[in-house]
């Protein structure tokens with residue numbers, strides 16, 4: 007039986023890496039004594055798939071993970087699972103998923119980027135008017151010049167106390183755009199300015215039509 | 221609580237500093253009498269892997285009046301950020317600065333962590349020297365194996381704990397609570413614990429120096445402290461507290477699994493081994509108790525791996541029952557067992573088959589010396605025959621990689637012994653080719669891993685000279701040239717660190733000055749190749765006016781006053797001397813279960829000894 011869980015990761019655990027987050031789930035499942043399904047092969051591991059890895063240093067309100075169990079879980083077991091998650095992680099909701107994974111439909115991710123430096127609307131507008139924004143993108147294969155403009159759907163300023171909150175809808179799935187790279191690009195457009203980053207939170211994962219993936 | 225978030229964004233592996241892990245203990249600071257910063261002078265991944273710390277952390281947190289929190293050495297990037305932002309060293313749980321705590325307790329696992337201790341005190345904004353600490357400041361204390369030769373740290377530590385912390389701490393904390401309520405001066409607390417067995421307070425002892433300024437003895441400077449400080453042990457290990465939960469880190473640590481301590485001490489008595497002496501006598505836990513803990517700990521942590529922890533685990537008398545119990549449970553729960561290096565025989569190979577179903581990667585043997593003569597000298601009761609039998613069994617079982625551990629620089633060592641290492645490795649390779657092709661793997665690799673011998677306090681070799689770096693290099697070269705087979709890989713550790721380790725392992729109070737100078741010069745993380753700078757240390761010795769060679773290169777006479785002679789670790793000097801003489805006579809000493817050699821630990825209630833009576 008496959009379930010998709012929506013979970014949150016608060017600031018205290020935002021430095022827990024993608025791989026370590028996988029371990030967090032494995033261990034919580036074992037503590038909750040849930041009937042996990044395992045892969046075949048020499049080193050069987052529980053079948054846990056995340057929709058999109060979350061970068062280190064980013065918190066989230068809407069991460070998605072699909073987990074396969076040997077049989078359907080009862081409400082009691084779901085509750086146990088949820089209370090077995092360590093502090094900082096929260097299982098927000100779950101649904102059964104009989105069909106194939108909806109994660110393939112993932113196109114966009116929404117980030118709220120909190121910055122101590124004021125940014126003008128004009129700066130953002132000018133930034134978005136560019137047809138091409140070339141940035142060095144690092145990957146396993148090395149560095150590559152990439153035009154990141156098509157990977158930015160929208161940038162919007164949200165007033166919030168005495169900080170600047172930038173709401174960014176960025177490309178997710180394959181390939182994806184990291185919010186850090188967006189900030190770098192913005193800094194380059196600010197003539198020597200540096201953005202004092204306070205926090206980044208991922209708030210939604212969307213499909214091509216702008217609807218939540220799950 | 222200190223604001224550390226802005227720093228965390230700038231450093232690598234910030235999960236080292238965030239705390240909040242599963243099963244970590246949170247309390248209300250205002251509700252406890254005693255706040256205890258348990259400090260491990262190394263990075264989080266190393267410190268969190270240490271079983272002793274886990275046990276004490278949970279044991280002492282059971283007390284309502286005490287809150288124990290964890291502190292690790294910040295990695296270089298974090299230290300830089302902390303210094304820049306003026307953030308003092310803080311505890312992981314509360315994020316409070318530890319300068320406001322009651323106790324700062326360091327665990328001393330290896331000498332090369334001493335510079336980190338000073339660095340951590342400085343980061344915590346606590347005066348380095350005990351004498352400079354004022355009323356209201358924390359008491360700085362230290363325990364662990366290196367505390368058995370406490371003198372190199374004597375000026376910095378208010379009191380040392382000798383022996384097993386589970387036994388000493390409850391008493392110290394009781395006294396502390398009363399002292400704190402009485403509002404008596406700082407000195408009064410130290411006076412009150414001076415009588416507790418296992419406590420050594422360096423300030424209550426004076427060192428005598430001879431005309432040349434060399435160590436000549438150490439005596440109490442007051443009448444109410446013991447001349448000889450006796451270590452403290454747990455008599456019944458089976459009934460002693462063991463936590464039923466463990467902190468589960470968010471990031472991967474070195475030993476990321478449930479560790480089960482099966483026994484303490486060691487029956488073997490290898491003459492170079494300090495652990496084998498200072499943890500005597502041997503005390504076992506019952507296999508049923510251990511299985512019970514294993515199940516509880518898996519349920520509380522969600523770990524998928526269990527390993528056994530002890531010295532020479534093959535000597536555990538209930539190993540077959542324990543493994544049977546653990547295997548039946550682990551298969552059901554999909555938990556894997558990882559085996560420590562066991563002596564290789566039919567039983568252990570069979571076990572490894574069962575446990576490591578697929579990976580037949582490496583097996584390790586530790587003959588330690590290249591010839592039978594030298595193995596007799598060091599009392600390593602392993603013969604060439606044993607080794608070849610083990611290797612043959614392993615190759616027949618399909619193993620292809622064997623790792624052999626050796627030491628160079630051992631007492632009485634000659635060229636023949638060095639060449640014997642190459643010879644032994646070659647014989648293991650040859651053994652592979654005598655095994656039927658249908659049984660053996662396609663290839664064979666024998667790794668020879670060589671470290672340098674460091675004489676340690678409380679071993680039969682505590683009087684020995686340590687080879688100089690130059691001599692060790694010559695020996696390494698000799699060995700390297702004697703290895704010809706492409707099936708043999710040769711690894712050795714640099715001897716610079718061993719030299720420094722040797723100084724501190726048998727050092728006296730003068731080294732406090734050296735440590736201080738080294739700290740000023742920026743020495744830290746000396747156990748890490750990327751940080752260790754030998755030249756900087758030599759500069760520190762020069763500045764302090766101390767000759768390191770005096771500690772290492774000199775053979776001591778049996779009559780010489782030793783800086784650790786006022787500590788009683790159970791094993792007595794007469795036994796060590798007897799063992800040293802037997803080493804020269806190339807005579808092996810049977811293990812504790814065959815014959816009790818009267819090491820002195822019987823005074824602490826040795827079970828093996830009692831059985832013989």
Ligand code: SF4
Pocket residue numbers: 487500501502811812813815816817818819820821822826827828829
């Ligand atoms: S008293 Fe005897 S049996 Fe006990 S540790 Fe010492 S030598 Fe071994």
